[in-house]
Amino acid sequence: MQATRKVLRIERLSSRAGVREEPEITPRGYKLGDPKWGSQKHHADKAVYAKTLEEAAALVEEGFSLWMGAKGKRASLISPGSLKIVHQ
Secondary structure: OOOOOOEEEEEEOOOOOOOOOEEOEEOOEEEEEOHHHHHHOOOHHHEEEEOOHHHHHHHHHOOOEEEEEEOOEEEEEEOHHHEEEEEO
């Protein structure tokens, strides 16, 4: 049986200049966009939430987009191909 590696963080490959973006976490958890909604996945009523970073990473690996933001910057929905999951 293979040991599960802990997710340390999820990074945006090309962050906006001068900021370090982090996954957006809300009172409901990490906010993601479900690919089944296509061009509608950015709408609030279509959001999917993950309680842990590990759950969010698993969804990103399945093709979900992740909302990411930085202090003073509005969060934006980042496609899974533009994200890197960093494990311990």
